[in-house]
Amino acid sequence: MKGDRVDEYDVVVVGAGGAGLRAAIEARERGQRVAVICKSLFGKAHTVMAEGGIAASMGNVNSGDNWQVHFRDTMRGGKFLNHWRMAELHAKEAPERVWELESWGALFDRTADGRISQRNFGGHQYPRLAHVGDRTGLELIRTLQQRVVALQQEDFRRTGDYESGLKIFQEYTVTRILKEGERVAGIFGYVRESGQFFSIAAPAVVLATGGIGKSFKVTSNSWEYTGDGHALALLAGARLLNMEFVQFHPTGMVWPPSVKGILVTESVRGDGGVLRNSEGRRFMFDYVPEVFRGQYAETEAEADGWYTDPEANRRPPELLPRDEVARAINAEVKAGRGTAHGGVHLDVSTRLPAEQIVRRLPSMYHQFKELADVDITREPMEVGPTCHYVMGGIEVDPDTAACPLVPGLFAAGEVAGGMHGSNRLGGNSLSDLLVFGRRAGQYAAEYAAGLTARPVVDQAQETAAAAEALAPFAGTGEHPYALHQELQQTMNDLVGIIRRAGEMKQALDRLAVLRSRADTLAVAGHRQFNPGWHLALDLRNMLLVSECVARAALLRRESRGGHTREDWPAMDRDWRRTNLVCALDGPAVSVQRQAGEPVRADLLALFDRTELAKYFTPEELAGDDGAA
Template sequence: MTEATHDDRHPMTGNRTDAGVDTGIERHEYDVVVIGAGGAGLRAAIAAHDAGARVAIVCKSLLGKAHTVMAEGGIAAAMGNLYADDNWRVHFRDTMRGGKMLNNWRMAQLHAQEAPERVLELEEWGALFDRTADGLISQRDFGGHRYARLAHVGDRTGLEMIRTLQQRAVDLDIDVFMEFTVTELFRDPSTGSGGTGGRISGAFGYWRETGRFVVFESPTVVLATGGIGKSYQVTSNSWEYTGDGHALAMRAGASLINMEFVQFHPTGMVWPPSVKGLLVTESVRGDGGVLKNAEGERFMFDYIPEFFKKETADTIEEAEGWYTDKKNHRRPPELLPRDEVARAINSEIKAGRGSPHGGVYLDIASRRSPDFIRRRLPSMYHQFKELADVDITQEPMEVGPTCHYVMGGVEVDADTEQSIVEGLYAAGEVAGGMHGSNRLGGNSLSDLLVFGRRAGHNAAYHSMRTKQRPTVSAEQVKAASAAALHPFEVEGGENPYTIQTDLQDVMQRLVGIIRTEAELRDSLAEIERLKERAKRLSVEGHRQYNPGWHLALDLANMLVVSECIAKAALERQESRGGHTRDDYPTPDDGWGALNLVLTLPSDSDSVDLKHQPLPVMPDDLKTLFEES
């Protein structure tokens, strides 16, 4: 393979590097390296900087293009701006119930307590929220939340959040490495006691434009890489979501928990095929949209689960389109938790009552004025008009479930966000525990803010307490370089795009929204065959501008994460939240007390799984669930 010549200057800053000293490999030293520049990554970097650390942000695409911008509905925080009765205890209870009580109770508590302060902090930094008539931050209804508590900016909340955090990071002059992929985390085996021994010493990766390798030396790394959706055919996730952080953590000795819980957002676009899966925000339902089948029936009243029926009054006002809970708050059934709505839509489609393109109808046109829709849902109006030639002020949308979010992730300490590996932290979607088996809409953005801040602060403090910095050896760098370049050494091998297509087919078909033992066993056998094929991946051309090479490296992550999902889904013999087993259709109290922990032994490429008791909730919090 022939390498193009290159200059020894940093592609962004123009500063001279030490390429000539270490065979052309660029090196940097920081106190904290944050991998990912979405809401969690930016908030972590700001917190680490404020704590006095030298910080680098590394992101796979351009700064500002993080997947957080797709979170359109709002930031869940019990501010009480519309309902004075709302408080962190109610938010905590809603979150635990939404997660079917499998959440890490401490994470759910911290999240509910700290979310309002994080929203006000964004406002102080320049975020322009919608307002109530009294001038307070406006809050809207979302599924599973007892009160309207989502602080919002029309249906562009995630974009405003990223804009605000990005500007803050730029103002603080935090170093940013854009269009850069991390392929490996380094550990110093002579230090620390985390995981299988040794603490974090840095990270290795490459510039996507030039293919040039870079070593970051740092005693702490914060993973904020998002999710795993590109392992599925139909997903709302962007191209970056290939499970990088999950896999990096496992290969560094960290553990994942509860990867079987994959949330299929109820409403993704189903037409045209080029945008199938693109998110249709829950705000459409929060602002009055209703779901109908091909026969024009508003079917969600047929799918209110027994748990929620117990929460309702004696009468369900179907004519008015609401059910009324015990505190006399009227709620549409379209705002049940996402797992319930997704299963209901899936059932209608399977029963032959779906729309022409394999979805159902989401109708807001018959319930709200065109001016209201264009004012409250401007992004949705333009999205459908431009991409599907549908005017949502005049006609319904065709929508269906789309792979949206993974509740499982890196096992972290609830207060510090540190994994079992010393110096390795995780926040946001890549971290597990906070959402249990199902995430409530709006909790994602507040999760990013609350735990991004905690991860950044604690990573900075850990770095500053480190008296002897761990080191990266020449042998580690050489091995990481060889592993990254391996696809160029194979001639006439497998095409990475073919393997990705086959993996997406396996996950969509066999590990999708409804699962069975036979299909999950088949999926694991298929994944093993794909892993063997991936050993023979072949990439042509040079390292510069080579998307085939990028995918070849991403595939290693997608395969290990897909194995985790399928293996955990096979093991959990119950239905709970985002995990539905057709052969075990109900929740089981025994399984409800267990986390499934997944690790990757250093001497194997096969995932190990074990059971671990759920952390026990203190009695004072248990009493909250005795209240109506």
Template sequence: MTEIDAYDSYDVVVVGAGGAGLRAAIEAREQGMRVAVICKSLFGKAHTVMAEGGIAASMGNVNSGDNWQVHFRDTMRGGKFLNHWRMAELHAREAPDRVWELESWGALFDRTKDGRISQRNFGGHEYPRLAHVGDRTGLELIRTLQQKVVALQQADFKRSGDYESGLKVFQEYTVTRIVKDGERVAGVFGYQRESGRFFTIAAPAVVLATGGIGKSFKVTSNSWEYTGDGHALALLAGARLLNMEFVQFHPTGMVWPPSVKGILVTESVRGDGGVLRNSEGKRFMFDYVPEVFRGQYAESEAEADGWYADPDKHRRPPELLPRDEVARAINSEVKAGRGTPHGGVFLDVSSRLPAEEIIRRLPSMHHQFKELADVDITREPMEVGPTCHYVMGGVEVDPDTAASPAVPGLYAAGEVAGGMHGSNRLGGNSLSDLLVFGRRAGLHAARYAAGLTERPTLERAQLEAAAAEALAPFDEGAEHPYALHQELQQTMNDLVGIIRRAGEMKQALDRLAVLRRRAEAVAVEGHRQFNPGWHLALDLRNMLLVSECVARAALLRRESRGGHTREDWPGMDRDWRRVNLVCSLTDDQLAVERQANPPVRADLLELFDRSELAKYFTPEELADEQE
């Protein structure tokens, strides 16, 4: 019998200790539940710390014309109306409260001259909307949430004499399976990364807050943790993934030197005045404003530059288009031979702001380029290009409760959850998303656990099977995990990347099928004590499952929308706006099916001009939804 450490029973287990996970844990604990937080890395090292630009919330501190309705409208436009409207509404309504809440917990935001929280411009947002801390906002967010966790633990200590009696953090632990009692959640199984020992935690509610899937791609801004763990755990537990074809390539990642290719260059650079130029010195974004955005963005440099001085009289610069549009434009310039020496374009802020202002507003960017690329951004432009950054698809959840409709007791929040961002996420919406829906996931997971009359039980046979699965790489095999991972990344990069074609995606699916078979024979050497090869071998299962979901959904969606661009289907098809694609797993076989996108509530449609809606809705659909 396999030795498995069984920890105390908890009411809620949160998998992931980034912004969404910590906000869920805080809420569940404040509801009186015993909470376990499991983080793959050290506490405080979650990928959320890499978020730079700010938290999108319509507080109206810089422009009083901003409100939740405008934020909702921008979010729906950015997502090309594929968003779940209810999630977009809740997000826009509740984001300001979540930012003010952070401030009350000790977050030190940059301030306006009159002392209010400062807000900056960002792509796709009509008004300055991003509350920020220089270009280190994610770090401040995590610091604040961590301190709140510590405060809750101190309160527990005063009551019981034990810091971890109500909320315990398990650092450097990895979950490999969600354990079920029948159809409902019963707990989690995994291993300690340092010792390799197996563990299990019994709990009736599990909140997934594991982030994204970027490590399936060769060039990514994502941290090593982003191997699609939560997406795969949900699939394996019987949940469904929504719209996985939509992968956002952030337009500006570092392209030189090769060792740092893909590291993010914050959108704040463009929000604070930075412009994009090709190798010929041309400010090319004016050539790439899509028809659906005509009239909203400047058509000349003079008008674009005037916007920074007087936004009420001028239209936004095209550098502030949504990320998918900017990424495609950069990709087109490079393919046309107008790229930089290292295969990107130039991003210049040095000619727009004084050196001291750049260092004050963008300290991390200044330091990053100076130390890693020997580029002084106060004097010279940066070389940037698209990098895999975010997945809009994720676990299908109820918009109000963040609960999986397929698996009782399973919740998801943040990047691992689908629906909120539609086909493309606006910059800054991720941090407010994880706060809004992290809180909702924690709240409803706690209510679910508290309402049970009988707790689920852990079945030993499931635990033994999970242990055997995890130990399989130590059996004799011929495949090397690092080689398989490189082949996977190259496949996704070349065949399911920023521009997609049917033939290439079919080729990708063939390769992924072969890689899944080869992964069954993956072999690692040594023992279980902090064995990175073993860890990667287990992560491969997740990355291969999720990559296949992305490729299958991308092949099926025959249009171009947001983060999904088909060269063979270049137009956006209004009929496809009605369609969500959901991925499920049955007997180890993945399937993708169509599901109707829920109709938008009539009063929310009235926030848009009918001529704009006609670009996304068929006349019949629009008539039905406005009724």
């Protein structure tokens, strides 16, 4: 059985969030016919849940900001495991991407003199996040959607067909990348409403599918985040980079249970919110790591003064990078100083008047009022860590976003690895997806246009993909919901915020059993909108990616960024030079060490050598391996 051929395109973009839409816009503007595959409804991508802002060194609030400072902050936040070239491109190009959005109609908040406003965020030296209240992701998606519509209108004026050059396929799911030899030939999947199979022939595919959070029990991620792009790339022959680095956002809702894990934006802390334990103590001063000493305030008076003086350099400790804050909250709760529901207090009501809270944080005000019956203008929130983001992802070329081992395959946004190193700074996600979404679209278009012969879709691959998708209807095992719950509990308990070798080995044993049980999953009914069937297919992806996370986490014997080993608590300079690369060897996941590319000398020169000595070996700093 093969899919019903929908059409042939030059570029297929899988994912309709910020990275996917920016890639699609760029590819279409370069003359290629583009299909966008949207797992949910158009405009409902997880990007709309990004609240804080877009990190870009425009210098609108503090004139000292520039791309070099943004680059330094990004590398420091990632503990120097970032691919330096991606961090450089990101810092240099982010301002242009924000101004581009404004030219397309984005309505950013403004400073008193009319410039785009920028707010404080964790790990950023200066106020850097361009924002629209606490609904920035929604405005970003709205703006990119309008740009898509504008391009479709241009096509209509030329051809009389709105979808002649750029078409959106809503509620479609991709299950396989089709290949001719080693290169991409198209995609195969199904329509979620009808269950009908489809295939699209295309020489270039851009993966922009987001993250993996639905493999964890407590997560801020939406239902789409089942690791689809990561698994599709693995199955197509690509590799995943540094999957052990999973970010637990320090502030998710902890009460009531029905909303546990829903994100509480970092904007609350950026606008002056403070963290206190059950004893009323502002505890973050106790958790400033040695590598950040001198950059963060040491007293409450000094920290409070920073909010009124944008030229000050010593930030409040609540604005440490996310991994540091999450570990601090976890430590306070573990020490018995947590709230009644296992979190800590986050209070913005003592710093901002009620009307400013409602104006600057409207989503947070309504979220807590409606879901927890808490008025954040009068009382503190209860918050705790929640699985939020994966820094690891598909191995890509930093300039072109191309997957080195699979010609025609590209990746951008959260699904791509390298940019954020071991920990992502807040706000760098939205600028990342804009910068590298554009680059992925550009180089996918150039790749497709440069081919002398298009690859041919192999019908045998389509037949095999269809049989794979239909297997759960003939299964004799359990229902997928029970298995999904076990997977989430396993990852939450054994590969969570604090990791131990014995527990991760236990997790790998459980994952092996779960993968075996997944082979016989059984679903009832028919293919027309069947959520059980959809979950059965998603579980293949979640189980593959979860195994990559667990295997890489077990191998990396140090603590760095979003990877914390209780049995290896220190950061090891030798491990900074090591990337862990996951690949498929038949059905088995393998993990290998790969040396990272030395940082270019002029970029290292932006840092103080005393600081670099905490991350680099003397040989590296002496230039013996190509670094300055």
